[in-house]
Structures are given as C-alpha cells and as structure tokens.
Amino acid sequence: MQGKIVVVGASAGGCRVALAAQAAGHDVTLVDEHPQAMKDMSFDAPWFYGAGLPSALLNDNSIAQAVLEGSPELIECLESGVDVRVSTVLWGAFRNGPNSVNVGRPRVGLVNRDGNEILEHDTLVIATGVRDFVPSFKGWELPGVFGGKAGIAMLDLYQVFEGRKAVVLGTSELALRFIRSALARGTEIVAVIEAGQEVYAGPEAAAWLAERGIPVHLRHVVHEALGKTEVSGAICVSLDGDATFAVDCDSIAVAIATLPNIELPAAMGCKMHYDPGLASWVPEVDARGETSLESVYWLRDDASSEALLASIKGETNADRFPPHAAQTQPTLDYIKTWISALHESGGDDVNICQCETVTRGEFCGIAPPSYLGQGLRHAQSPIVHSDAARAPRINQDFMKRMTRVSMGHCQGKRCRDEASIALALRFGVDPDAIRPASYRFPLRPIDLALIADDDESEDIRLHWQMWPYETRQD
Amino acid sequence: MLVLDAGATAYEASSRATGYLSLRGETPAESPLAQEAEKLWDGLDEELGYPTEWTQKGRIWAAFNERELDELKQLYGTFRKTNVPFEFLSGDDLREMMPCLSESCLGGIWTHRSGHANPQRTSQAFAWAFNDRGGEIREYTPVLEILTEGGKAKGVRTLQGELHSDKLALCAAAHNTLLLEPLGIHFPLAPVRLEALVTTPMPPLFEQAFIGNGLSIRQTKRGNLHMNGGPYEWVDLEIGKEAAKPNTQIVRNILRRAIETMPVLKGAQFLRSWAGIVDMAPDQMTTIHKFDSPEGLVTAACSGHGFGMAPAVGIAVSELLLKGETRMPIDQLSLDRFNKVSTDWRAKRRWEAGQYNT
Numbered sequence A: 001m002q003g004k005i006v007v008v009g010a011s012a013g014g015c016r017v018a019l020a021a022q023a024a025g026h027d028v029t030l031v032d033e034h035p036q037a038m039k040d041m042s043f044d045a046p047w048f049y050g051a052g053l054p055s056a057l058l059n060d061n062s063i064a065q066a067v068l069e070g071s072p073e074l075i076e077c078l079e080s081g082v083d084v085r086v087s088t089v090l091w092g093a094f095r096n097g098p099n100s101v102n103v104g105r106p107r108v109g110l111v112n113r114d115g116n117e118i119l120e121h122d123t124l125v126i127a128t129g130v131r132d133f134v135p136s137f138k139g140w141e142l143p144g145v146f147g148g149k150a151g152i153a154m155l156d157l158y159q160v161f162e163g164r165k166a167v168v169l170g171t172s173e174l175a176l177r178f179i180r181s182a183l184a185r186g187t188e189i190v191a192v193i194e195a196g197q198e199v200y201a202g203p204e205a206a207a208w209l210a211e212r213g214i215p216v217h218l219r220h221v222v223h224e225a226l227g228k229t230e231v232s233g234a235i236c237v238s239l240d241g242d243a244t245f246a247v248d249c250d251s252i253a254v255a256i257a258t259l260p261n262i263e264l265p266a267a268m269g270c271k272m273h274y275d276p277g278l279a280s281w282v283p284e285v286d287a288r289g290e291t292s293l294e295s296v297y298w299l300r301d302d303a304s305s306e307a308l309l310a311s312i313k314g315e316t317n318a319d320r321f322p323p324h325a326a327q328t329q330p331t332l333d334y335i336k337t338w339i340s341a342l343h344e345s346g347g348d349d350v351n352i353c354q355c356e357t358v359t360r361g362e363f364c365g366i367a368p369p370s371y372l373g374q375g376l377r378h379a380q381s382p383i384v385h386s387d388a389a390r391a392p393r394i395n396q397d398f399m400k401r402m403t404r405v406s407m408g409h410c411q412g413k414r415c416r417d418e419a420s421i422a423l424a425l426r427f428g429v430d431p432d433a434i435r436p437a438s439y440r441f442p443l444r445p446i447d448l449a450l451i452a453d454d455d456e457s458e459d460i461r462l463h464w465q466m467w468p469y470e471t472r473q474d
Numbered sequence B: 001m002l003v004l005d006a007g008a009t010a011y012e013a014s015s016r017a018t019g020y021l022s023l024r025g026e027t028p029a030e031s032p033l034a035q036e037a038e039k040l041w042d043g044l045d046e047e048l049g050y051p052t053e054w055t056q057k058g059r060i061w062a063a064f065n066e067r068e069l070d071e072l073k074q075l076y077g078t079f080r081k082t083n084v085p086f087e088f089l090s091g092d093d094l095r096e097m098m099p100c101l102s103e104s105c106l107g108g109i110w111t112h113r114s115g116h117a118n119p120q121r122t123s124q125a126f127a128w129a130f131n132d133r134g135g136e137i138r139e140y141t142p143v144l145e146i147l148t149e150g151g152k153a154k155g156v157r158t159l160q161g162e163l164h165s166d167k168l169a170l171c172a173a174a175h176n177t178l179l180l181e182p183l184g185i186h187f188p189l190a191p192v193r194l195e196a197l198v199t200t201p202m203p204p205l206f207e208q209a210f211i212g213n214g215l216s217i218r219q220t221k222r223g224n225l226h227m228n229g230g231p232y233e234w235v236d237l238e239i240g241k242e243a244a245k246p247n248t249q250i251v252r253n254i255l256r257r258a259i260e261t262m263p264v265l266k267g268a269q270f271l272r273s274w275a276g277i278v279d280m281a282p283d284q285m286t287t288i289h290k291f292d293s294p295e296g297l298v299t300a301a302c303s304g305h306g307f308g309m310a311p312a313v314g315i316a317v318s319e320l321l322l323k324g325e326t327r328m329p330i331d332q333l334s335l336d337r338f339n340k341v342s343t344d345w346r347a348k349r350r351w352e353a354g355q356y357n358t
C-alpha cells in the first residue's frame, strides 16, 4: 500500500484499516455517507429504509451525535487524526485506464450537503459493506416496510425506530439480529415468517425464538401488507395449501438476506465473478483484497481485512491468511426459495419496480412502459442468441432498457436483485449466466447544483466540443 | 440474412447516442440522405411494430456568447445550401419556444423539422423487426477477418469458425478500418470516446432536440434530461474486442453547463452516466461504399450521427448489396472521396489515441 489512502466505508473493518494506515504514516481520508440526510435515505441506499422514515431523522444534530456515539471505531479514527468525512457520499472514482488516459492521479468524487470535491489519492480501500435484499410483495411500497439492515440502523445507529409491533420476514442471522435489537427497545415481534422448511439460522436460533414465545410460521410468505397510508397489518399465506392468516402490525422487517455492496468496484470496472455463497457478483481479489485494478482493495467483510492490516503493518507473509471459506448454506438458494414462493403465491400483478411502477408480469414479458401506450407487435424473448460458449444467456441491461426496471431514481437498488433472480427462475437460466445490469456513476442520485463543477480550466473550455462545428480545424 | 455482432445487440454507439436525427445543415452533401431518413422515421413505429419514442418537434442550435453567435451565423450560410427550412432566431424567440432556456442564450438556428427518439428502444425495435421477418442475429460472435477469393467476397472468419457468403455488409463502426486494412483498403475513421448522462425525471420542459453551450440536451418521454458533451478522447480499438468506455469527472462540467443552459435543471438530480465510441471520418460525413473489388462487399459508417441516419443508411446498404444500386441519394458519400487522405491523417489532425481535444 502506498501514498495517500482513501478508505470508503466506516465499518469496523474500514476503520481498522484507516487506523492502521494512519499509524503506518500514511495520509488517510475515511469517507462514510452516514449519518445520511433523510432525502438521501429515501433512495433506499445503502439500506432499504422504506417510505416510513421517522421524522426524528430531521434533527440533524442529535442524529449526528447518536451515529458517532454508536461507532467507537469512528471516534478513534477522529481522535487519531484520520481525515474523517461523514455524511459524505463517494459518488465516483476515476483513474487512468484503457481509453481514458487523461485523468492523471486517481481521484474520487465526494459530495456532501455543502458541495463537492475531487480528491486525489494513490490507494483506494473499499469497505462499503452490505445492502438489504428486499423482494417485492403486494403493498411493499407502504411506510412501515423496510429491510433488516435498515431496521437495525434505525434501532441502534440512528435510534429513531418507532415501530411497536413487527412482522419479520426471514430467519437468517440478520433476522435474529433485528429481533434482538427490536426486543431490547420494547418492540413486540408478532410473527416471524419463513418460506423455507426450517429456521435458516439453525436449531439454536429456533430454540431461542421458541423460548421467547415468538411465533414462527415455516413454509409461509407474506401475501400482502395491509394499510392505506401505512402498514396496519399483514396477510400471510401457507405454501402448503392456500390457508391465510392476518396479523396486526405497524412494521414489516424484510430480513431475508443482505448482499455485498459492489456498486463501486463494479462501476470502476474491477474484474468480477459470481459467488453463489453470497448470491452476488463480487470483485476478484488476491489474499490481501487487491482487485484487478492496481491499488484498489475490496474488503468483503470486516474479517477479511486481516491480511491487508498485516501488510500495512509491514508483515510480509500476508499469504498465511486462508482464502475466504465458502459459506455452507449458499445465500443464493435461500433467496431463490423466497422469490419463487413470493412469485408463485403472489402472482404476476405485483410491482417489482417501485420507481417506475412495473409489475413482475410486465417485466418478464418485456412490456414497454405504460406511458408509451404501445405494446410489442410479437412476444419477444430475452434469451441471447449465440453459439459462443461463454456468452451470457440474458443481458439484464437489455431488460432494464426495455422495461425500465432498475432505471428509476433508486438506480436499481430496490429491484435489481429480485429482477435478475426472477429472470433466472422464469427462463431456466443460471444466475451467473445473466450479465448483470451495469452499475454507473454517480453511486447515489445527486442534486445537479451540488455536483456541478466550479473549476472548468481554460484547457477544458478551449477543447470543449461545440456542436455542430466540431469540424473546426486548426 | 445473418447478422453477426461481437457483443450483444445494440450495446455500442446505437444504444448510447443522444437520439437526434440531424438534417445535416452543416454538411449539405449528406442532407438529402438525412431527409430520406426523416421520411422513414415518421412511419417507423408502425413499420417495425415496436415503440421508438420518435418525437418530431424540431431542432435548435443556440449560441451563448458573441463568438458562438458569430460562428453560428456563419454556419447558417452553410445550412441554407440545403432545402431544409432553417431560420435564424433571436434569443427571445427561442425562449418563447423553450421557456426553460437561460437568459444568456443570444439566438440560434431553428427548424421545425427533425426530431429525436430513444436509441435503446429504436435499435432493439430494428432487431426485433428483423427477427420477425425471419432474420437471425448471432450475438457474441466477433468477426476476426473478412475472407475474399479471386476479387470476390467469400465470407468471414469468426471465433467460432468460417461462415461463407458472397454478399457481405461491413457495419462495424470504427472497427471497419481494422477489418478492411488486411485487404489493402483504407477506410479513414478515428474512434473517439464521448460522455453522456441523464438526470432524474422532470416535469415536461421542452420537446425540441436542443444543442447549445457545448451540449446536446433532450427530454425523454419519461421526463429525464438526457445529454452529452465534453472534450473528446481519441482511442484505439482492437478487432473483436469490446472497447472500455469509462466516464470521467468531466460529467461535473457537463452538469454545470446544463444548469447554465437551463437554470431550472438545478432542481434535477444526476442519475446515471455512460460513455460511447463515435467513429469520426475526416470530413465527419456518412460513408456508404460498394466495392468493385472485392465484389459483393459493402461498407458503411456514420461519423457520429448515424442514429438518425440509420433508416436510410440501412436501405442504401441492403439495396447496394442485393441489387447493386440504390434509390437513396448517396452519390457524394462513397469512400472515393478519401483517396487523397494519407494514412497518417489522425496524427495530422491530433486525433490519435490518448489525445484529448478536437
């Protein structure tokens, strides 16, 4: 590792790397988007907060304090002189590479509520953690529906959670962490819904739930979130027969799984491969976490920073850290179980894309958006026509462009994963044979006025192309 | 009829364009072809059977300082060599048409003809319509070599093997140059990377195809503002390889210019950016050429405005291939006009890979 270092993501792992690099004499900037402005949270990034953001979030000062206090590592970074940028989004990263050789030193674009800055550096460490996986069901747009990570953040990090009675979807570790935090704050867990045959987190977790008298409904999914302006209940349906039951609640925590937050390495063009254990494309990295791009590191999770830390401290045998062990239960299978159950029981007429209001049926049928008032003359298939052995079977970008699913203001954060698994299930294609929808800068939607440059150089002004007289000759 | 593409259907320039039809006032020699394209555009949705979002509401070239105004007035002289109804309007006239236009706009050229469409939808519409008529598109099948025998087209060599046909159309944009080189044919095209972006949807603001302040800006049917502009970065390509198309921090300059151009855009959000590769010819005009040798080979490339031209170019290429002649007005667009262009023309123009200018 060398020179000026930018660490993005103030997770425990990100903070540890920042501290170690600072101690080793590097100039380190640590960037994190939390505490987020309420407006930015409404894009459901990085976590799926849903439409029911508590108004207490408007109190910037007390929020900032709560978030800082909730992260001792971050305080340590501040105290040891790391240049800490909170409430700051890293929206883009630019470096010289094929077909772009005029960037100069690598640089990242940062933006906060006051404006934007381009920061030059030598090394980039990406520790952006995970995001919520939240599949669609009828009523999932209602305030009161949120993802597990977002729920835990509202409870523990922002400390503004207002729910009193929660239904939890999923029985993974994530669900249990949400349940523990919710119980600690006096929220009642009225039902836990699990599409699979058993509690995903294992028999001990099942026993823990039973001890607390929390009702767990195996082989069930949510059929509908009830409520006019916010969640007031849920209808759940059995996957064996169609028996339903209703339950009163004000919150539905969708705590099925998290997925690695790969937007930055993907948009930068790091080489990616599909990992069924994580149900995601992830950057290819070496033992220390270096991606295919030189001096760009990706920390898969807090634990995977060990080898990088060792190398920052000057230990040479970084290879002694074993590569990441494969997960015993692939997240992909669990996610597939949920999506197929939700789609079979809920049908085609549920919006898969909230931003653009597109249903599952419209998406899989490649329907043009309804505002065009025009259909397809003949039904079409998304399957790639090719003899090439390594050709993808489906391009998700094609589906995105035709249907607008993942083209909206959430930039696909809500829908892209369900959309790709839905394609895999409907068209009988392996998820790794789907070319994923491309990630693009900016990583968050940003007000034009905040990001517009104020430093256009003479050089740029002079060479700016003036259509239509681009033919202007010297 | 078999179409081979190195990658996915419509994944290169044709889905990355802004989506204008240009009637080529700046290069009157290709204006007749552009006007043929315009007629075809008017019936395209019906002909293809799939929506293109074609919007025929005119086009504006606007000046934002005195120097630009002078240059535009000069250019207007060239525009008038065509039979397209162009007019020169004042800033106030333009603002009346497009109330969101900034006070700093001093005037510009206007025509009520011309328009724009959605490149992704249009390119896919062509592909689907071709499938519907029994055509086959084979994707991820890069052509590595054009095969000829005894002065005639023989076929192509792909990664998957040879395919034989005595009729070949080479429409691989700036890759044409590389694929023709081994045959001793010089097709001067310089590839250049160009950046584009969209904002979040805004309420309806304008429907014209707008050009000014160094940007092309249109509003999509969905409401997003779609724009491109900036310094060009010249690049080199490799046969059969997808070119990298990264974005740079120049998107910030595009956004600042967008706000200068239409102050109301301050209220929009920057949503998504991308880049595309344009195939620039020395005179920036479309080329459509049928070779006498090798017989059976036709090639075309459109110099950065091939999206709008496509309906007419497609007819010209297919007629040349199948009938040996075309009803499209392409007399001045053959490769012959480059006979005197030397092989180091890119260096002379400062259009070589890595250069970042005009």
Ligand SMILES: Cc1cc2nc3c(=O)[nH]c(=O)nc-3n(C[C@H](O)[C@H](O)[C@H](O)COP(=O)(O)OP(=O)(O)OC[C@H]3O[C@@H](n4cnc5c(N)ncnc54)[C@H](O)[C@@H]3O)c2cc1C
Residues within 6 Å of the ligand: B004, B005, B006, B007, B008, B009, B010, B011, B012, B013, B014, B015, B016, B017, B018, B019, B020, B021, B022, B141, B142, B143, B144, B171, B172, B173, B175, B179, B194, B195, B196, B216, B228, B239, B240, B241, B275, B276, B277, B278, B300, B301, B302, B303, B304, B305, B306, B307, B308, B309
């Ligand atoms: C940002 C941007 C904005 C633009 N705006 C406009 C506009 O407003 N109006 C307008 O008219 N034009 C515009 N253009 C230009 C327009 O996009 C192009 O002129 C047009 O799309 C060219 O079409 P094409 O089919 O020749 O090239 P492409 O769409 O690039 O297609 C070439 C195809 O050839 C394939 N290929 C290459 N090599 C091989 C090989 N060896 N074997 C097999 N296949 C191969 C590629 O994979 C590709 O699919 C713009 C371009 C850009 C980048």
